[in-house]
Amino acid sequence: MLETDLSLNDMMFLARGAGVTLLITAISVAGGTLLGIIFGVARMNLGRVVSGLLAVILDVFRSVPLLIQLILANAFQAIAGLGLQPFTTACVVLALYTAALCSEIVRGAIGAVPTTTRRASRSLGMTWTQDMTYVVWPMALRVGLPSWIGLVLSVLKDSALVFWLGIIELLRSSQILITRLQEPMTILLIAGAIYFIISFPIARLGGHLERKWREND
């Protein structure tokens, strides 16, 4: 085994970093998914002009590298005197980034529900909301879930970029330890393993649901 000077305290330090990573990811994914669903549905139902405008705004969040977004947002909030904590700024930026990507998944998934199926449900007297709730949502969920799981996993890893705002999450904690202990291999192996341990259940949950749903087809 590798010889190491890592102490229990250092491990706790890494664990706290992992906790921050998890928290930022959870908040961003929750907020971003909610917004993504709203934006995605809105884009399919609002007029051409509003929908087009929304698409351009979301495209900005999708196309500009996350690192640039984080640094610019942090600078702007300081100039505007909003006095936001870096943690808050990071969550807002990551959530908007997630929302932009999620809205495309939502659009694709809803678009995959056959028009004829929706006509059938409306023909039974169901309102738009009932059609969306009982027919479109469950059908779209099956289509969009794999991409959404992919999105969650990528947000989890991308959240490492928030260390540029001075937030000590998993990657930043490992860096600090590497600087002190000069054991990059060991520490990065451990950090990598923690990322994997967090990701693995999420990926498996997706696979489990897909299998369960496929049994019905």
Next chain:
Amino acid sequence: MIEVENVHKSFGALEVLKGVTVTVEKGEVLSVIGGSGSGKSTLLTCINGLETIQKGRILVDGTEVHAKTTDLNKLRRHLGIVFQQFNAFPHLTVMENVTLAPRKVLGMGKTEARDIAVQQLENVGLGDKLDVYPGRLSGGQQQRMAIARALAMSPDYMLLDEVTSALDPQLVGEVLDTLKMLADKGMTMIVVTHEMKFARQVSDRVAYFHKGILAEIGPPEQIFDAPQNAETKTFLSSVG
């Protein structure tokens, strides 16, 4: 009573209904035949308000379908429609497919909706498939489920849009038998169909559509044995 008065319907520059007028009385079975693109399917989707119309009007029991004040969701409870594609809700069991609208639209209780669904599904011969998902059913079974689903709303009218066209030939019979049973029970129906033999057997009247116009309408004996219109003659000789 369904009254269609001088209805014009266009998709962009293409006019698919060019002033159609026809009345369907309570208890009547009207079959609509004609070549593809003759506008016969569009007529059905106009009647239940899935499509807008450009001119004319359609009345269902006196309610104007395309009037701004008409609550289409409410009106559609009286108009069952079954499409060429079966349009099963794939994530729901056969039972759930049938009970969804009665429960959510009519606010029916679980037991009541279930009782009605069981009865309707037994009538169409699916009493043993209640908890099966539609993906495991044959096309004919899915289409019979779609019929039961529409009937569970206790509609006053049934609109049937080429319901056997997407079926393998050996499955057509079971669906047509279901429709015959409905006709015998006195259900008012508009049946868009390519099944001439069926149209002759169950219809009170048959309407022949040609290029968006109701070219000829009359009792099956007249349409099939002594068509007055030259286009009807040509069409019927082409389908044998």
